[in-house]
Amino acid sequence: MAARDDSTRGPAVGYADPLGEPFLRTRFAVPARPATFVRRPRLTAHLDQALDTPLTMVNGAAGAGKTLLVADWAAGLGQPVAWLTNEAGDQGPGMFWAYVLHALHTAGTPLPAGIGGSPEGIRMVDHRLLARLADELNGRDRPAILVLDEFDRLAAPETAEQLEFVLHHAGRGLRLILVTRTEPLLPLHRYRAAAAMTEIRNQELAFTPEEAADLLARHGLRLPAHAARALVERTGGWAAGLRLSALAAQQSTDPETYLKEFEAGHSTIADFLLAEVVGRQPPETQDLLLRVSVLDRFGPELAEALTGRPDAGPLLAGLCRQNAFVEDLGHSWYRLHPLFGEILGVHLRARSPGLEPELHRRAARWLRAHGAVPDALAHGAAAADWECTAGILVDDLAIGRLLTGLRADDLTRLFSGMGPEATGAAVDLVRAARALSEHDLDHGLAHLGRAEESLPPGATTAAGRLSCVLLESLAARLTGSPDRAEQAVSEAARLRREVPAHLLARHPELTALLQTHLGSARVWAGHFDEARAALTEVADLPGDAVTELPREDCLGHLALIDYFDGRPDRAESRALAATDATRHCGGRPFPGAGLGQLVLAAVAVDRDELGRARALLAEAAEYGPGPGVPDPVTEAYRALVTGRLHLALGDPAAAAHAADPAVRTQVTSPWAEANAALAAAAVLLAEGRPGRAAEVLDGIERPGGPVCAAEVAWARLAAGHREEAVETAGRLCTEGRTGLGVTVRATLVRARAAAEAGDAGTARKLLARALLEARRDRLRRPFLDAGPGIRRLLDTPPLHGLAAGWLYGDGPGADSPPLLVEELSGREREVLGRLAQMMSTQEIAADLYVSVNTVKTHLKSIYRKLGVGRRGDAVRRARERGLL
Amino acid sequence: MRYEIRVEGTMSETLTRAFPEMEHVTMSGETVLFGPVVDEAHLYGLLNRCLSLGLRVVEMRRLPE
Numbered sequence: 031m032a033a034r035d036d037s038t039r040g041p042a043v044g045y046a047d048p049l050g051e052p053f054l055r056t057r058f059a060v061p062a063r064p065a066t067f068v069r070r071p072r073l074t075a076h077l078d079q080a081l082d083t084p085l086t087m088v089n090g091a092a093g094a095g096k097t098l099l100v101a102d103w104a105a106g107l108g109q110p111v112a113w114l115t116n117e118a119g120d121q122g123p124g125m126f127w128a129y130v131l132h133a134l135h136t137a138g139t140p141l142p143a144g145i146g147g148s149p150e151g152i153r154m155v156d157h158r159l160l161a162r163l164a165d166e167l168n169g170r171d172r173p174a175i176l177v178l179d180e181f182d183r184l185a186a187p188e189t190a191e192q193l194e195f196v197l198h199h200a201g202r203g204l205r206l207i208l209v210t211r212t213e214p215l216l217p218l219h220r221y222r223a224a225a226a227m228t229e230i231r232n233q234e235l236a237f238t239p240e241e242a243a244d245l246l247a248r249h250g251l252r253l254p255a256h257a258a259r260a261l262v263e264r265t266g267g268w269a270a271g272l273r274l275s276a277l278a279a280q281q282s283t284d285p286e287t288y289l290k291e292f293e294a295g296h297s298t299i300a301d302f303l304l305a306e307v308v309g310r311q312p313p314e315t316q317d318l319l320l321r322v323s324v325l326d327r328f329g330p331e332l333a334e335a336l337t338g339r340p341d342a343g344p345l346l347a348g349l350c351r352q353n354a355f356v357e358d359l360g361h362s363w364y365r366l367h368p369l370f371g372e373i374l375g376v377h378l379r380a381r382s383p384g385l386e387p388e389l390h391r392r393a394a395r396w397l398r399a400h401g402a403v404p405d406a407l408a409h410g411a412a413a414a415d416w417e418c419t420a421g422i423l424v425d426d427l428a429i430g431r432l433l434t435g436l437r438a439d440d441l442t443r444l445f446s447g448m449g450p451e452a453t454g455a456a457v458d459l460v461r462a463a464r465a466l467s468e469h470d471l472d473h474g475l476a477h478l479g480r481a482e483e484s485l486p487p488g489a490t491t492a493a494g495r496l497s498c499v500l501l502e503s504l505a506a507r508l509t510g511s512p513d514r515a516e517q518a519v520s521e522a523a524r525l526r527r528e529v530p531a532h533l534l535a536r537h538p539e540l541t542a543l544l545q546t547h548l549g550s551a552r553v554w555a556g557h558f559d560e561a562r563a564a565l566t567e568v569a570d571l572p573g574d575a576v577t578e579l580p581r582e583d584c585l586g587h588l589a590l591i592d593y594f595d596g597r598p599d600r601a602e603s604r605a606l607a608a609t610d611a612t613r614h615c616g617g618r619p620f621p622g623a624g625l626g627q628l629v630l631a632a633v634a635v636d637r638d639e640l641g642r643a644r645a646l647l648a649e650a651a652e653y654g655p656g657p658g659v660p661d662p663v664t665e666a667y668r669a670l671v672t673g674r675l676h677l678a679l680g681d682p683a684a685a686a687h688a689a690d691p692a693v694r695t696q697v698t699s700p701w702a703e704a705n706a707a708l709a710a711a712a713v714l715l716a717e718g719r720p721g722r723a724a725e726v727l728d729g730i731e732r733p734g735g736p737v738c739a740a741e742v743a744w745a746r747l748a749a750g751h752r753e754e755a756v757e758t759a760g761r762l763c764t765e766g767r768t769g770l771g772v773t774v775r776a777t778l779v780r781a782r783a784a785a786e787a788g789d790a791g792t793a794r795k796l797l798a799r800a801l802l803e804a805r806r807d808r809l810r811r812p813f814l815d816a817g818p819g820i821r822r823l824l825d826t827p828p829l830h831g832l833a834a835g836w837l838y839g840d841g842p843g844a845d846s847p848p849l850l851v852e853e854l855s856g857r858e859r860e861v862l863g864r865l866a867q868m869m870s871t872q873e874i875a876a877d878l879y880v881s882v883n884t885v886k887t888h889l890k891s892i893y894r895k896l897g898v899g900r901r902g903d904a905v906r907r908a909r910e911r912g913l914l
Numbered sequence: 915m916r917y918e919i920r921v922e923g924t925m926s927e928t929l930t931r932a933f934p935e936m937e938h939v940t941m942s943g944e945t946v947l948f949g950p951v952v953d954e955a956h957l958y959g960l961l962n963r964c965l966s967l968g969l970r971v972v973e974m975r976r977l978p979e
Contacts, residue, residue, distance in 0.1 A: 092968050211965055270968060296943035298923035300968035305926060372966045376932040 056327065056359040057115045057129065058136045061101045061179075066248040066273075069102060070241055077103045079228040081173075084197055085221050086207040087214070090232040093270025093300065093369040096209045097179055099235070104177060112137035112176045117326065118183040124575075126189050127159065130176070139174045141166060160192055161872045164199035173205045180368070181210040190215040199872050236267025249276040251285050264293045270369055274303035277352075281310045304373050307355075315345050319355060319366075320381065323374035324389045324412075326405075327365040335396035336389050387413040398422050404437075407444060416448045420456035427529060429497040430539040432463040433504070434579040434620070442467075455484040459497050466504050469621070469658025475505055492528035499525065500540060503547035507554075507621065510662040510695025515551035519544055519564075542568045542580040549587055550622065554663050556700040556734040558591045565591075579620040582608045586625030590667060594701065594735030596771025598633045598807050605629035621661035624653030628664070632671045635678050636771065638810040641910035643675050659694075666691040666702035673709045678811065682713040701734025704742060711745045724749040736768045740775035747779050748817075756783045774804045775812050778820070785819050797823055801832040810837055854895055854913065861888040866905045866914050918948040919960065920973040932967060933960070944972060 077100065080086035088096045104111040112133040116126075135141060141163070167174055184190075194216050197206050208214055221227035237245065243258040253261070265271030275292055279285035295302070308316055314337075321336040322328050333342035346364055349356040355370045366374065379386060390413035397406035403426045410419030423429060423441070431437050432445075445460055458481035465474035482498050485491045499518040506514035522544050526534060534540065545564045552561035565584040571577050585608035592601035608626030627650035634643035650668065673689030676682070689709035691702060707730050714723035727746055733739040740762055747755035759779035762772055781796035797820065804813065813824065813833070824833050854862065857878075864874045871889070875882045893899060896907045908914045919936075925945040930938045936949040951957050964971050 091970075092966055266970070268968075296924045298921065298925050298929065298945070298969055301926050301929040302923075305928070369966070369968050373929070373968070376967065377928055380928040380931045 055361075056363060057117070058113055058133050059360065060104050060111065060113045060177075061097055061115075062358065062360075063098055063102055063105075066245065066276075067098055067102065068237075068241055068245045068248065070099070073099055073230065073234065074103045074106070076228070076230055076234070080205055080207055081175075083221075083228045084200075084202075084204065084206065084226050085216070085218075086205070086228040086230075087218070088207065088209045088230045088235075089213065090211070090230075090235045091268070092211055092372075093268060093273075093367070094232055094235045095237075095269030096235065099230075100177055100179070100207060100209050104175075107175070109172070109175070110137040110139075112139060112174060113179065114177070115179045116181060116183045118185075123186050123189050123192060126184060126186070127192070130178075131163070134174060134176065137174070139167075139170075157870050157873075160196050161199070161870045164196045164204075164872065167196070167200035167203035170203040173203050175205045175207065177207045177209065179209045181208045181214055182212045187215055195872075198876065235269070237262060237269060237272055238267065242267070242272055245272055246276050246279075249280050251276060251279055251289075253286065253289070257286065257289065260293045261289060265299055268299065270367075271299040271303065274300060274307060278303050278306045278310075281307065300369060301373055304370060305377070308374070308377070314339065314341060315349065318342060318345050319349075320374055320378040321385075321389055323366060323371050323378050324386060324409075325365075325393060327359060327363055329362050329364070332393065332396055335392050387415070391415050391418065394418055394422065398425075403428065407441075411444045411447065414447065416445075416452035416457055417454040419445070420448075420452075420454065420460045424456040424459055424497050425493050427493050427496065427533045427537045427540060429459060429463055430500060430537060430543050431576065432460070433467050433543060434539050434576055438467075455481045455491075455494050458484070459494065459501065462501050463497075466501055466508070469508060469660070471505065471508055471659045474501070478502070478505065492525055493533070496522060496525040496529060496540070500544055503544050503551075504621075507547040507550045507663075508659050508661060510551070510554045510693065510697060510699065512551040512555040512557065512697065514696070515548045519548045537576075538571065538574060539576040539580065542571060542577040546580040546583050546587075546622075549584060550661070550663050553587050553590065554666075554695070554699045554702075555697060556732060558594065558735060562588065562591055583620055583622035583625070586622050586629065587663065589626060589629040590663070591735075592769075593629050593632055593771070594737050595769050596737045596740070596773070596775075597769030598636055598771055598809065600769075601629050602633050605633075622664050624650035625664050625667065627653075628667050628671050632667075632674065635671065635674045636811045637808045638678065638814055639910065640675065640678055642906050643671070643678075645906055645909045647672060647675065660692070662691075662693045662695050662699065662702075665693050666699055666705075670702070670705045673705065677709070677712055678814075682709070682716045685709045686713045699734065700732040701738055704730045704733045704738045708738075708741055708745055711749065715745070715748050720749040724751055727751075736762055736765070736772040737775070740772050740779065743779045744775060744812075747782060752783050752786065755779050759783075770803045770807060771809060774800045774809055777803075778812050778816055781823075782816065782820055785823060790823070793820075793823060794826075794829060797829055798832055801829065801837070805832070805836055808836055813837055854892065858888050858892050858895070859913070861885060862892055862904065862908055863914065865889075865892075865901055866908070915951055916949065916977040916979070917951045917957065917960075918946055918973075918975055918977055919964070919971060921945045921947065921964065922970040922972050925969070929967065932963060936960075948977065 077086070077088075088100055090096050101113075104113065112130075114129055114133040131141060193206070197204060197216075208216075218227065222229075239255065239259040239262045242262045243253055243255070246253055246258065246261075261272065261275060265275065275289060278292070279288045282288040292303075308319060311319070318333060318337050322333050324336075325332065330343035330346055333346065334340055343362075346356060350358050350364065355366055355374075356364050357367060358364055365371075375386075390409045394406045394409035394413060394415065395418070397403075397409060403422060406422050407419055410416075410422055413419075423431075432441050442464060445464065448457070448460070458477045462474050462477035462481060465471075465477060478498065478501050481494070485494045485498065487495075499522045502518035503515050503522075506512070506518055545568045549561045549565035549568070552558075552564060565588050568577070568580055568584040569588060571581060585604050589601045589605035589608060592598075592604060605626040609630065627646045631643045631646035631650065634640070634646060647668075669689050669691035673685040676685035676688055686706075686709040689706045691706075707726050711723040711726045714720070714726065723745065727742060727749060730742055733742050739758060743755045743758040743762070746758070756779065759776040762768060762776040763780070765772075777796050777800040781793045781800065784790075784796060785793035801813075801824075804810070813820070814837075823829060824837070860878060861874055864877060869877065871882055871885050875885045878885070889901070889904075892904055896904050896911075898904045898907050905914070922944060924940045924943065925938065930936075930945070930947075933947050936947040938945055938947050940946070947960075951960065961971065961974075
């Protein structure tokens with residue numbers, strides 16, 4: 031983490047949140063009670079019940095004294111309490127859970143390795159994470175106590191659902207206390223009915239006359255009992271109203287008369303009293319209070335940036351001493367009491383119309399200068415100063431965050447208010463990034479072009495130009511132009527030297543995205559070795575939320591290269607790694623989304639597992655091209671796999687139709703072309719026109735990968751060009767670095783050629799070699815396609831033994847998937863059905879009203895009966911066998 | 915649709931500016947905010963605004979067109 035100035039966003043603690051920003055320590059602190067705080071034993075006694083119920087809700091109007099009550103109770107508890115003050119704003123559930131985990135961690139709750147404590151543990155809110163958290167809490171002897179203050183500020187409705195899930199499954203291990211203005215979206219009736227909830231509501235929070243008298247006494251005001259009662263009546267016992275009336279009375283010459291007059295009035299309480307109290311402050315203090323109302327939290331320096339005067343420090347300290355409006359967060363950071371902040375905001379807008387945007391702009395500028403980028407962006411957007419806001423993003427080298435990472439959706443939303451009137455290079459860059467992320471090439475390129483034109487060379491624009499080349503690389507990938515991608519990446523290498531190193535270090539996604547797009551463009555052009563070099567760099571990066579999507583994309587591409595190299599096993603394991611990540615992260619679509627599934631489908635076709643291939647293609651289609659220009663590599667490969675499946679199903683016409691990817695690109699892709707030609711040749715061969723097929727095959731300039739080359743050789747042989755085919759096959763077999771997908775196919779070419787030449791002995795020898803090799807990976811397709819001549823040979827004694835058990839699926843062999851020997855029970859089918867809906871073990875248990883262990887037992891026997899080891903495979907196998 | 919929101923107490927001129935889209939009138943110790951409400955979201959927004967300004971809503975009703 032880059033060293034940060036403590037004066038920017040408030041003191042930060044170690045670790046970083048999923049955005050790479052340090053956690054804000056102030057959000058985990060149990061708020062301090064002011065000197066005038068009145069302890070109310072009837073309420074703390076009620077709160078003690080929170081230790082016995084899973085859920086506690088302290089629910090009351092703004093300024094009802096909820097937070098201080100719980101803070102005081104927590105401080106006197108004698109055991110650690112995890113405290114989290116929620117903030118309004120753009121955080122989705124990912125950020126919320128990151129903060130919750132950190133709050134638990136800060137309170138000393140041990141969490142399992144890999145979750146909490148490190149940003150790598152928290153990608154998106156992965157259900158597994160919640161399940162593991164609940165599991166971990168469930169096993170505790172003493173419950174963890176978690177207070178979520180200002181819970182009403184959490185906008186995302188799924189947060190409540192997830193919280194309910196964790197609470198339910200944590201059992202006795204978690205005591206959750208929600209402090210909120212509004213009723214949360216949890217199934218409260220259920221908790222109430224089960225007496226599993228402690229509830230303190232507005233009515234109970236209201237001050238009694240005795241408590242009110244106590245509060246006023248702490249402000250140096252002695253009131254007779256009847257006066258206190260009248261005041262409680264007037265304010266409804268509302269803590270904020272009482273506190274304000276005490277402050278107002280304190281400042282007046284005759285407090286008792288003042289209060290009497292106030293009691294008789296009809297004004298709305300907070301508004302009236304606040305105006306009174308603020309009105310009696312010196313003008314510079316009034317000005318300060320009004321201006322800082324646009325900020326969530328502030329230190330003296332930031333406040334001074336808004337007032338333009340150098341006196342904020344003593345003024346704030348003074349306000350804090352008087353206990354008026356300003357709350358001390360520690361380390362010279364303050365915030366306005368939320369209720370008073372809102373009302374002051376209204377006063378600011380009334381008194382100085384038009385000043386608010388200017389204040390936001392000043393705040394944005396100060397925060398930007400002090401490196402607090404997220405806050406600066408928020409204020410820039412609030413000021414609707416898009417040039418400044420876009421400038422902050424670009425100068426921070428954070429343009430890639432619009433394309434990947436947890437923040438992408440939030441940032442997109444932040445800029446959604448940007449109208450066409452905004453101008454400037456940074457604005458155009460943001461527009462280009464948004465358009466390109468939606469695959470809207472025309473607009474993306476137009477904006478990008480405008481941005482490039484308006485950025486003169488020079489150190490001041492280096493970040494802008496680096497952002498340009500990042501988007502260039504994406505455009506190059508989407509248009510299938512490797513040269514353009516190469517140029518962008520070499521330009522980036524030069525520009526990296528012109529931007530500060532700490533910025534680059536904070537944005538690993540920049541390099542990851544550049545390399546990914548370069549790798550993809552190279553794959554398109556059939557330059558597999560160079561592509562592998564670029565892609566491996568990203569795939570080897572440590573797990574990180576901002577590089578997760580490019581990493582997956584690279585793994586998908588590497589799997590594709592492995593497939594073309596004829597290494598189905600390696601392709602499969604890489605593709606599984608890529609799809610595993612996509613499934614668990616959900617998240618936004620990325621150009622290469624679904625590529626992993628496509629590679630798995632191709633491997634399945636090669637193994638003649640056609641049902642599985644079809645299921646995988648359907649799965650990949652879920653990530654399929656949305657509106658806009660499709661990703662060339664993904665689309666062409668989708669076409670290739672779909673074509674292969676049709677061929678395997680014996681429908682060459684459909685294959686030829688499917689094999690033509692609808693992509694428009696700068697350069698053609700050798701493997702995409704070769705594949706289309708192969709499909710066309712297959713149709714012609716099926717129609718009995720070998721001459722025409724040979725012509726089509728002759729048109730293939732470069733086959734694009736060894737597997738394609740071997741397939742072309744096979745097609746040539748079928749079209750009657752034996753010599754050429756055998757020569758190619760011989761070369762492919764001796765090249766050495768190719769995988770069995772290539773050698774098996776090439777050996778088959780030679781075997782068939784030998785058989786056709788009447789040399790059955792050589793053909794048998796070659797076939798034996800091919801069978802031995804193919805058996806390791808259950809590579810069935812080439813043999814099944816090999817035609818009646820080879821088939822006859824395979825049926826003869828020595829070869830028959832080598833093919834038995836795996837090639838024709840005519841009996842359980844060592845490598846073939848075992849047949850379903852035992853029927854699934856009804857309960858197992860129910861579990862399987864829920865598994866297919868991607869439910870977690872815990873969810874299935876809850877849904878079926880059984881324990882987690884019971885579900886695990888069912889899962890084990892499902893795996894055993896289906897002969898698989900993982901849930902994904904179980905679902906797939908079940909689909910193949912029509913069990914779902 | 916048009917709504918009327920009754921709030922306890924007399925709101926100051928300044929505070930009523932927090933509801934620029936509504937007209938207001940004070941009567942017998944209450945402030946009545948009334949005016950067009952675009953949709954549900956707007957309605958809940960208005961209630962939220964009352965909540966965050968410490969206003970006590972006494973009554974809320976939809977007005978006949």
